[in-house]
Amino acid sequence: MSDFLAALGLLFAIEGMVLAAFPAATKRAMATVMEMSDGPLRIAGIASALVGIVIVWLVRG
Numbered sequence: 001m002s003d004f005l006a007a008l009g010l011l012f013a014i015e016g017m018v019l020a021a022f023p024a025a026t027k028r029a030m031a032t033v034m035e036m037s038d039g040p041l042r043i044a045g046i047a048s049a050l051v052g053i054v055i056v057w058l059v060r061g
Helices: 001-019 022-037 038-060
Strands: none
Touching: 022 038
């Protein structure tokens, strides 16, 4: 459980740094995502989840 909380904290830290450093680019990216259809977003989400699982498996394996 502590690993999960550490990962969640790291996620918030990285997301916060991106928002603070590049607010205009973040707004443009969010606007682009809002215009996309569900299919490509779903594929990107699945691919991202799989990459994350592989990274955790390699690091913790």
